[in-house]
Every structure is written in structure tokens, then in C-alpha cells.
Amino acid sequence: MSKKYDAIVIGAGNGGLTSATRLALNGMKTLLLEKHNLPGGFATSFVRGRFEFEASLHELCGISPLINDNGNLAKIFKELGVFDRIEWISLPDAYRTMTLGDGDENFDYDMPIGKENFIARAEEYVPGCRAVCEEIFDLIEQINDGVNFISNITDFKPNMVKEILDKYQNFLNLAGYSVNQVFDAMKVPKKVRDMFAGYWCYLGVNLDELNCIHYFTMFHSYICEGATIPKKRSHGISCALLDRFEELGGEAWMNTKVAQILVKDKKAYGVKLESGEEIYADYIVCNASPYNAFNKLIDRKEVPEFQLKNNNAKKLAAKGFAVFLGLNKTQEELGMKNHTYFIYDTADTKLQTDMCHSRETNGVQATVNLNAGDPDCSPAGTTILYMTSLFLGDDAWNDVTPANYVKLKREFAEKMIDNFERGTGIKIRDSIEEIEIAAPVTYAHYTDAPNGTIYGYDAVGTNSIVHRLMTMAMGDKIKHLYFAGGYTQQCIGFSPSYTTGNMAAEQILIDAAKEAANA
Amino acid sequence: MKLHKTIVVKSKSADFMNTVSMIPKRLTEIRSASAEPVTAPERFQVNAVAKALHPTELFLRIRRIEEHSPDVKSFYFTWENNVPTPYFRAGQYLTVQLKVGSSILTRPYSLASSPSSALHGEYHIMVKRVPDGFASGYILDNWKVGERVTAFAPEGNFVYEPLRDAKTVVGLAGGSGITPFLSFARAIADGTEDFNLTLLYGARTKDEIVFKAELDQIAKTCDKVKVVYVLSEAKSASAGYEKGFIGADLIKKYAPESEPYSVFVCGPGAMYRFLEKELPKLGIADKYIRMEMSAGARKLADEPGYPTDLLGKAFCLTVVNRGETTQIEAKADDSILCSLEKAGIAVPARCRSGECGFCRSKLVSGEVFIPQGVDKRRIADAQFGYIHPCCTYPLGDITLKIN
Numbered sequence: 001m002s003k004k005y006d007a008i009v010i011g012a013g014n015g016g017l018t019s020a021t022r023l024a025l026n027g028m029k030t031l032l033l034e035k036h037n038l039p040g041g042f043a044t045s046f047v048r049g050r051f052e053f054e055a056s057l058h059e060l061c062g063i064s065p066l067i068n069d070n071g072n073l074a075k076i077f078k079e080l081g082v083f084d085r086i087e088w089i090s091l092p093d094a095y096r097t098m099t100l101g102d103g104d105e106n107f108d109y110d111m112p113i114g115k116e117n118f119i120a121r122a123e124e125y126v127p128g129c130r131a132v133c134e135e136i137f138d139l140i141e142q143i144n145d146g147v148n149f150i151s152n153i154t155d156f157k158p159n160m161v162k163e164i165l166d167k168y169q170n171f172l173n174l175a176g177y178s179v180n181q182v183f184d185a186m187k188v189p190k191k192v193r194d195m196f197a198g199y200w201c202y203l204g205v206n207l208d209e210l211n212c213i214h215y216f217t218m219f220h221s222y223i224c225e226g227a228t229i230p231k232k233r234s235h236g237i238s239c240a241l242l243d244r245f246e247e248l249g250g251e252a253w254m255n256t257k258v259a260q261i262l263v264k265d266k267k268a269y270g271v272k273l274e275s276g277e278e279i280y281a282d283y284i285v286c287n288a289s290p291y292n293a294f295n296k297l298i299d300r301k302e303v304p305e306f307q308l309k310n311n312n313a314k315k316l317a318a319k320g321f322a323v324f325l326g327l328n329k330t331q332e333e334l335g336m337k338n339h340t341y342f343i344y345d346t347a348d349t350k351l352q353t354d355m356c357h358s359r360e361t362n363g364v365q366a367t368v369n370l371n372a373g374d375p376d377c378s379p380a381g382t383t384i385l386y387m388t389s390l391f392l393g394d395d396a397w398n399d400v401t402p403a404n405y406v407k408l409k410r411e412f413a414e415k416m417i418d419n420f421e422r423g424t425g426i427k428i429r430d431s432i433e434e435i436e437i438a439a440p441v442t443y444a445h446y447t448d449a450p451n452g453t454i455y456g457y458d459a460v461g462t463n464s465i466v467h468r469l470m471t472m473a474m475g476d477k478i479k480h481l482y483f484a485g486g487y488t489q490q491c492i493g494f495s496p497s498y499t500t501g502n503m504a505a506e507q508i509l510i511d512a513a514k515e516a517a518n519a
Numbered sequence: 520m521k522l523h524k525t526i527v528v529k530s531k532s533a534d535f536m537n538t539v540s541m542i543p544k545r546l547t548e549i550r551s552a553s554a555e556p557v558t559a560p561e562r563f564q565v566n567a568v569a570k571a572l573h574p575t576e577l578f579l580r581i582r583r584i585e586e587h588s589p590d591v592k593s594f595y596f597t598w599e600n601n602v603p604t605p606y607f608r609a610g611q612y613l614t615v616q617l618k619v620g621s622s623i624l625t626r627p628y629s630l631a632s633s634p635s636s637a638l639h640g641e642y643h644i645m646v647k648r649v650p651d652g653f654a655s656g657y658i659l660d661n662w663k664v665g666e667r668v669t670a671f672a673p674e675g676n677f678v679y680e681p682l683r684d685a686k687t688v689v690g691l692a693g694g695s696g697i698t699p700f701l702s703f704a705r706a707i708a709d710g711t712e713d714f715n716l717t718l719l720y721g722a723r724t725k726d727e728i729v730f731k732a733e734l735d736q737i738a739k740t741c742d743k744v745k746v747v748y749v750l751s752e753a754k755s756a757s758a759g760y761e762k763g764f765i766g767a768d769l770i771k772k773y774a775p776e777s778e779p780y781s782v783f784v785c786g787p788g789a790m791y792r793f794l795e796k797e798l799p800k801l802g803i804a805d806k807y808i809r810m811e812m813s814a815g816a817r818k819l820a821d822e823p824g825y826p827t828d829l830l831g832k833a834f835c836l837t838v839v840n841r842g843e844t845t846q847i848e849a850k851a852d853d854s855i856l857c858s859l860e861k862a863g864i865a866v867p868a869r870c871r872s873g874e875c876g877f878c879r880s881k882l883v884s885g886e887v888f889i890p891q892g893v894d895k896r897r898i899a900d901a902q903f904g905y906i907h908p909c910c911t912y913p914l915g916d917i918t919l920k921i922n
Contacts, residue, residue, distance in 0.1 A: 173534035185528045236899035313552035402606035432683045433806035445569035450560040462545040
């Protein structure tokens with residue numbers, strides 16, 4: 001017996017979930033397939049003892065509590081009908097950022113959310129820097145407006161070119177430059193850069209190579225629009241989306257792994273499950289990475305040469321490492337007040353990304369005190385703290401074996417705990433009631449991520465977000481196959497993954513309408 | 520219109536050209552890239568290790584059976600193709616799958632071997648007959664040398680973690696709860712683990728003690744391991760033995776005096792209930808007390824809040840599995856997982872005590888009962904109607920989506 005759907009979505013990660021929900025909302029008979037026993041992919045949580053740990057989300061952008069009508073992601077969630085099924089918490093502060101290995105040059109800045117607050121704090125740290133800070137914010141806002149203007153164009157008219165040239169000239173002219181190229185041009189002093197640079201590790205690209213549009217729009221979304229977390233962890237978002245999808249008549253199968261995407265004459269027409277069962281559909285959304293899709297899931301002779309080359313022209317981005325701690329003291333007892341701590345070895349972000357190639361030299365961490373945003377996230381008298389580090393290149397964990405795995409990851413976790421204590425002066429070691437450590441092997445296990453990659457393709461050089469968006473429509477493609485998630489045009493992150501999933505579904509709806517009209 | 524200062528990196532025209540050249544630059548890079556396969560994900564060492572540690576399922580062969588008594592046997596497995604069995608952490612459990620008549624069920628058993636023996640393709644578990652036990656009886660009466668057993672890779676959180684636990688662990692073992700401690704002792708002795716283990720091993724009589732010779736040998740040759748046998752039915756204490764039950768006084772007698780220690784517990788339900796009153800007397804932080812979950816059968820009638828008038832009744836369980844619907848019987852006193860297994864529906868299940876989450880399923884309709892203390896669900900799962908069938912009981916007809 002063969003089954004037939006309008007659309008099949010492979011993978012219930014963030015992109016798969018929004019894709020499936022959008023398709024179901026528009027009346028497509030949709031089947032969502034997930035290999036794991038729960039939705040979310042990286043967007044999940046797990047319980048140890050009396051703690052429920054967030055597995056991956058640090059802070060979400062795009063909900064934007066500080067702006068009218070909320071942000072882009074909120075708009076999508078509202079349209080899909082899940083916004084009110086998730087309890088949102090606005091974060092009280094941006095980040096405390098510091099370096100440990102720069103000797104006399106080490107810094108330690110505690111930056112607030114909100115443009116005015118941010119500038120005022122910067123002025124406290126570096127008297128006289130107000131003017132340059134205002135100039136940076138002015139540029140960031142202009143770039144953000146330009147991105148919004150362009151992404152909201154549905155019907156392009158020639159007079160828009162003039163408007164773009166007039167209003168968004170900086171956006172247009174700087175689109176191909178890195179953050180540091182722009183900061184150099186603006187003669188931004190080192191200390192001011194350091195205060196603005198905190199978020200770079202969220203993208204895993206140093207500021208010599210990170211596209212300025214990419215960084216500034218992200219910075220805008222957190223600092224100017226406000227960051228949020230979901231009260232019930234990112235798993236709460238995953239559950240809300242799945243719940244809504246099923247309510248709309250969508251079918252979701254858990255514990256169901258896709259072995260093959262069926263393609264004939266460069267057109268996708270279904271999937272083959274690991275069980276051998278074939279299921280057919282007119283449209284396929286792949287929330288698995290293009291890396292795995294082109295390497296494993298699709299008959300190679302059906303993959304257009306352009307796609308193979310496009311895939312090979314990209315490097316895998318950062319590999320993940322995380323330490324999850326349930327502490328048996330309150331944040332007040334521990335003396336911890338920030339939500340986010342960025343701890344770097346050096347302010348030189350290029351040097352830092354080089355150091356991220358080995359466990360020995362890497363000391364980067366982005367650490368979250370979950371109780372700062374949600375004091376009730378753990379039982380009375382306790383705190384949840386989780387630390388994330390990044391590895392770049394392909395070799396940092398090549399020496400891992402089944403027998404040394406636990407030892408190697410513990411050694412690195414211990415270094416992260418030591419660095420946190422050294423950098424912040426907050427002692428946590430004796431308060432650890434629960435600990436879990438996730439290494440690249442863990443991410444590879446749960447999501448089949450190649451080499452434990454959590455950031456998709458490296459957004460450097462000509463693979464920046466702007467390059468991707470400009471070329472996304474180009475080249476031969478497999479017809480009726482659409483990709484969603486962190487490997488696609490908007491690069492890595494929670495918000496981009498939800499957004500690209502929604503975009504894939506919208507593209508299917510457009511294509512389906514066109515094809516119906518032509519039929 | 521707000522006037523913005525124009526930022527110039529090179530020159531106005533060069534900056535504009537830099538933007539214009541982005542697409543051609545990108546396309547040139549794509550066109551000059553290889554069209555050959557890149558590294559297949561499974562060829563990364565990281566992915567290979569993930570697969571070696573977490574294979575979908577394992578096929579083990581029973582190499583040797585050691586009979587400790589008619590009701591207690593050790594089973595020594597080896598993997599079929601002489602490939603190392605997945606490595607694990609001392610204290611973790613192996614889940615075995617059984618096909619008994621038309622039922623398909625799983626049972627977790629703590630591994631008694633040292634992780635290092637997995638490198639030679641060996642696992643050791645011990646099975647004790649549980650009165651009225653379905654699985655234990657089947658295993659003891661049917662498993663023979665050479666038999667092929669389907670299992671799932673070891674897991675579990677009853678492990679020693681130096682970043683969390685004290686340097687010394689006082690292990691409290693009751694009856695067949697000795698197995699994870701045997702694994703700890705063996706792992707300390709062969710250098711896989713590094714901590715001090717003072718083991719208080721409770722049994723009714725000397726005859727019920729298993730692996731005494733090996734434990735004594737380890738204690739003799741390895742100064743990190745100490746073993747004290749505690750006999751509940753002995754007439755008096757004798758050399759190397761204590762008399763009575765393992766309680767606070769006995770723990771204090773053998774625990775380090777001037778430094779923190781952890782207490783690890785694995786044993787039968789009666790032991791846990793006794794220790795609930797004893798452990799607080801130690802005055803140590805909760806983080807230093809770790810109890811292996813108890814997968815033993817619960818007495819529903821004793822659970823606070825359970826409507827006992829339902830006992831003995833049977834309900835209709837509608838099971839939704841990948842779009843297909845079947846209806847089976849669900850007895851009020853059977854966990855929902857148990858009813859699924861009896862009906863021969865294979866469900867992913869491991870720990871059977873609410874913790875691991877493998878059996879997580881959606882309760883589409885109907886009312887259920889979850890005993891106190893076993894609800895380890897994520898908060899969003901509780902909100903959106905997911906349950907862990909291994910520790911959830913029907914209160915009427917229910918519909919459950921398992922996949």
C-alpha cells in the first residue's frame with residue numbers, strides 16, 4: 001500500500017516545524033517525519049534530577065518585545081497560530097563580555113539591552129565614546145531598515161532603486177564588507193569595538209570575516225528590539241508548533257527515519273523510510289542538512305552539478321560543546337546576576353577563531369544563567385547554568401574514541417568551569433548537583449550532524465548571508481525539493497531556522513499555485 | 520528624511536563595485552568547486568564514535584551462564600561478529616528485548632562488568648527471579664548458552680562524575696542491586712574509574728552474597744575499594760560482617776570523617792523506603808545522594824490519590840501508530856507500556872521508571888494516573904499532553920499516539 005501526500009517534511013527541527021505548520025495551515029495534506037522520538041532537533045530540553053535543561057537556545061531574536069507589533073519571528077508565529085501558546089520572557093540584560101588571556105588588555109563589560117542604555121553604559125566605561133557609539137547605532141539602524149525594506153518587497157518597481165540609493169546607501173555600499181572593515185573605516189576605538197563585539201560567537205565567525213550586514217542586523221534584533229526566552233524552554237516552542245500542525249490536520253510520525261529522498265529526472269516525488277516503505281508527495285521539504293541530503297539521501301546522479309559544487313564550496317561551521325549545570329544554590333547566593341556571559345581568550349577575534357581549532361587553545365564560552373530571565377526555572381534554592389563553546393575546522397575531536405570520549409569531554413568541561421570561575425569570580429564548582437556534558441559526538445548522535453556541526457555552513461567569505469540571499473535563486477535545482485533550517489540562506493540560529501522553514505513552505509504554495517494554473 | 524553619514528571603506532565607487540561584484544564572486548567560487556563527493560558524514564571520527572556508542576540495536580550472543588542459585592544467574596554476552604560491544608560508563612544499564620509468546624517487551628539490567636571489558640566484546644548482567652515477575656522468570660528459565668539476544672546500547676545516569684560527586688562514594692547495595700557496584704569496583708581496580716568506593720553490601724544471609732571472592736580480592740589488592748557485608752538475618756556480627764540493615768549509623772561508621780562523601784544506592788524497594796528515613800540523618804547535601812531508579816513493579820493500591828475502585832477493571836486503549844489505528848485491552852493495574860507490550864506492540868522503551876523518556880507518547884484523549892515521584896516529564900510535555908507510558912496508568916478508555 002503506498003501513501004500519497006501533498007507535501008512531506010523531512011525532520012521536525014525548527015525549520016521543518018514551521019514549514020509543516022504553514023503548509024497544513026494552507027490546506028496542504030502534509031506528513032512530517034522525524035527520526036527522533038520528539039520534535040525540535042537541537043531545539044529541545046532534557047531532565048536530570050530535579051532540573052530541566054535547555055539544550056541549545058541562549059536567547060531568541062525576532063520576537064522583539066521592545067518594538068511595536070513585535071518582530072519578524074513573532075509575526076510568523078502569530079500567523080501560524082502558536083504565538084499565544086508559548087509563554088515569552090523578556091531578558092533583563094544583554095551580556096557581560098570579557099577576555100581572560102590578554103593580560104593588561106583584558107576587559108570586562110556588562111552591557112544592557114536598549115540603544116540608549118547601551119550607549120550610556122559605554123560612555124561610563126569609555127568616557128567620550130558617545131559620539132562614535134551613536135554613529136554605530138545610526139549605521140546599524142539604517143542597515144536594519146534597508147534589510148527590512150528589501151525583504152518586504154513583493155512587487156519590485158524601478159523607482160525603488162532610487163529609494164534604496166537615497167535612503168540605504170550605506171547598506172548598499174557596505175554589503176560586501178566585514179564588521180572590522182567597517183569599524184576601521186569608522187575609526188572605532190578598540191574598547192568600543194570590544195563592547196559591541198559580544199555576540200560574534202553566536203555566529204562563530206570572527207569580525208575580520210563576518211559580514212557586517214549579518215552582524216549588525218543580529219545586534220539590532222537583540223539590543224534594539226529585545227531578546228526573549230520561552231518559559232518552557234525551546235521544547236515548548238517545538239511542542240506548540242507540532243500541536244498546532246496536528247490540530248490543522250497534519251500527520252506527524254516520530255521515530256521514523258528517512259533513508260532516501262526519491263528523485264527521478266531531477267524531480268523529487270517522495271521518500272523511502274528506513275523500514276523500506278515508500279511514501280509519495282508532490283513537494284518535499286528537507287530540514288535535514290543539504291550536506292547529508294546530497295551525500296546520503298539522494299541518488300547522486302540525480303543531484304544537479306551546481307548543487308554538488310555549491311555544497312562543496314562551503315565549509316562546515318562551528319561544532320558544538322556544552323556543559324549543563326544544576327547548582328544547589330540560588331543565583332543570589334552565588335553572586336550571579338547576568339543572563340549571558342561571553343568569555344573570550346582574546347579580543348582579537350581572528351586569533352580567537354584560530355584558537356578554536358583545538359581543545360588545548362580554545363577557551364571560548366557563551367554561558368547562560370537561566371534564572372536571570374526566569375527565576376522560577378529551577379526548584380527553590382537552585383540555579384541552572386549552561387556553557388557553550390565552539391570548535392572550528394574539522395580536526396578538534398579527531399582523537400576521540402569510544403573509550404576516551406567521557407574523559408576528553410570532562411577535561412574540556414572542567415576547563416570551561418575553571419574559566420568561568422576565573423573570569424567572573426563566581427564560584428560554582430562545589431555547588432554542582434547535576435552535570436551533563438554534550439560534545440560534538442553528542443550532536444552527531446542526536447541529529448546526524450556531520451562532525452557534530454551545530455552552525456551549518458560557515459558564513460565566511462562569499463558564503464556570507466548576503467551572498468547566499470543574492471544567489472539563492474540561481475543554478476539548477478532538484479524540482480519540488482526545498483530546504484529549511486540553519487544550513488540555508490539565512491545561516492544559523494533559532495530565528496533564521498524558523499524563518500527559512502516558513503519561507504520554504506511559502507515558496508511551495510507559490511509554485512503549487514503556478515503549476516496548478518499551468519496544468 | 521534623516522541624513523546619514525556615508526561610511527566609506529575604500530572609496531564610494533569602489534565600495535559600490537564591491538557590492539556589485541558579490542554575485543559573480545560567489546558564482547565563480549561555486550563553479551570552481553569540486554563536483555565530487557565531500558566527506559560522507561559517517562567518515563568523520565566524531566560521527567563514527569557516535570555510531571559506535573549508540574547503535575540502533577545490538578545483537579548479543581550468550582557466551583556463558585553462571586548459576587549463583589536457582590533464582591539468580593549471571594549472563595555473559597559477546598557481540599556476534601567480535602566487534603567491541605558499545606563502550607559505557609560503570610553504573611549504566613543494558614536494555615534487553617524479549618519476545619514471550621505474542622508479547623514484545625524490554626527490561627533494563629545494570630551492567631556488572633567493567634567498561635573496559637566491552638572493548639573485548641563482553642557484557643555481564645545478573646538476573647534475579649522477581650516473585651510473579653514476567654521477564655525475569657522467562658530469562659532464567661529460557662536463556663541458554665549460544666542464544667541470540669537483541670539489546671539496546673547501555674545508558675543511564677547512575678554514574679560516578681568527579682565534577683559533581685565527592686572523592687569517596689559510600690555504596691549501598693541491596694541484593695541484586697550489587698551489579699552496578701560490581702561494575703564500579705571492577706572499573707576502579709582496572710583503572711577505568713578513579714574514586715574511593717566503600718561498599719556496604721546488604722544481604723539476608725551469607726549464601727545470598729554473590730561475587731564475594733572477587734570483591735574480597737579487589738578489596739585486598741586495590742586500596743581504593745573497601746567491602747563490608749551487612750547481613751540482616753545473621754545472629755551476630757562476625758569478622759568482616761555487620762549485622763542488621765544498612766542505616767545512618769552504619770554509613771557514618773564507614774564514611775570518611777573529615778571530608779565530603781557521596782552515597783550511591785541501588786537495591787530493592789524496601790531498602791529505599793527504609794533509607795528515606797535514614798539518609799537525612801547523615802546531614803549531607805542532596806547532591807551527594809544518588810539513587811539508582813527503581814524499575815520494580817509498583818503497587819498501585821498503595822499510591823496516594825489512586826482511585827482503588829478501578830483495580831481489576833480493563834479499559835480500551837486505542838493506539839495510533841504512523842497513521843494506523845488499533846484497539847487493545849488495557850488493565851487498570853498495568854502501566855500503559857505494559858499493556859502495549861502484552862499486545863505485541865513494540866515501543867521504544869528503556870528505563871521503565873519514567874526517567875529516560877524513550878517511550879514518550881501523546882495522550883490524544885482519556886484520563887490517566889501518574890504516581891507521585893515518577894513524573895519526570897518535561898514541563899512542555901505535561902502542557903501539551905505527552906506522557907511516559909512506562910509509569911502511567913489508564914483511568915478509563917484512552918487514545919495514545921505512539922509514533
